[in-house]
Amino acid sequence: MLEARLDQAEILKKVVDAIKDLVQDCNFDCNDSGIALQAMDNSHVALVSMNLQADSFAPYRCDRNIALGVNLTSLTKVLRAAQNTDILTLRALDAPDSLNLVFESQDKDRISEYDLKLMDIDQEHLGIPETEYAATIKMPSVEFRRICTDLMALSESVTIEASKDGIKFTCSGDIGNGSVTLRQHTNVENEKENIEIELSEPVALTFSLKYLVNFCKAAGLSNTVTICLSNEVPLLVSYALTSKAGSNLRFYLAPKIGDDE
Numbered sequence: 001m002l003e004a005r006l007d008q009a010e011i012l013k014k015v016v017d018a019i020k021d022l023v024q025d026c027n028f029d030c031n032d033s034g035i036a037l038q039a040m041d042n043s044h045v046a047l048v049s050m051n052l053q054a055d056s057f058a059p060y061r062c063d064r065n066i067a068l069g070v071n072l073t074s075l076t077k078v079l080r081a082a083q084n085t086d087i088l089t090l091r092a093l094d095a096p097d098s099l100n101l102v103f104e105s106q107d108k109d110r111i112s113e114y115d116l117k118l119m120d121i122d123q124e125h126l127g128i129p130e131t132e133y134a135a136t137i138k139m140p141s142v143e144f145r146r147i148c149t150d151l152m153a154l155s156e157s158v159t160i161e162a163s164k165d166g167i168k169f170t171c172s173g174d175i176g177n178g179s180v181t182l183r184q185h186t187n188v189e190n191e192k193e194n195i196e197i198e199l200s201e202p203v204a205l206t207f208s209l210k211y212l213v214n215f216c217k218a219a220g221l222s223n224t225v226t227i228c229l230s231n232e233v234p235l236l237v238s239y240a241l242t243s244k245a246g247s248n249l250r251f252y253l254a255p256k257i258g259d260d261e
Helices: 010-018 071-079 143-151 211-223
Strands: 002-006 024-030 035-038 046-051 060-062 066-071 086-094 098-104 111-117 135-140 157-163 166-173 174-184 196-199 204-209 224-229 235-238 246-254
Touching: 002 143, 010 046, 010 071, 010 157, 010 211, 046 211, 060 135, 066 071, 066 224, 071 111, 135 143, 135 166, 143 174, 143 211, 157 196, 157 224, 204 211, 211 235, 211 246
Parallel strands: none
Antiparallel strands: 002 060, 002 086, 024 035, 024 066, 035 046, 046 246, 086 098, 098 111, 135 196, 135 224, 157 166, 157 204, 166 174, 224 235, 235 246
16 A cells, blocks of 8 residues: 655645646556656646655655556645645555545644545656756746746747856747846855856757746745756756655756747
């Protein structure tokens, strides 16, 4: 059976909220190393990948590999019953037809229990190749959200250009043009404000702002976001879910090419 206890329900609530507009149904793949999710949006332009390592839970038990097929809209409705600070316990049998969710207040004076019916979802697992990116940018997640939201008022697409001068977001639309340039920056007093840029070669790619704004819904999960770029490969936008290494929510987005722009 599966039993996984999260100290704060807020993590799962924010993960589901961040991806439910991209993906409707998906499998939570549970094994002894943790809980993972991987799914593409309907248009096969974006890929969502989540990993919550076993050490993010206390305790964590998974006797055998289990795929929990979940409708994310339904899961959202159940998770609304949980306070952000509630302790969340997930339980499922080895051949489950439902997922048991228990929400417990920190004072242990309120316990809510729900059973969510599971679905049989036939979903292929895509191998995500390890990629050496030409540019890796680490920046405040709220800043990335602000840039994407502001530029979407002008255009449907944005060109992200990384060079020795910094990272530049540029767009042009019917009502005008816009650009935002960020330079490497270190704030000793507040590391959350740091902008770090690692660059092996200049890169410039164009992406759909609609998807980037969607990815920014995960900004509440982490103070920082990591953006990785290389020519002719999908953009990677990554948020850390916990302080444990390897627990993250990642979005991959294919660049626009030629007539797509």
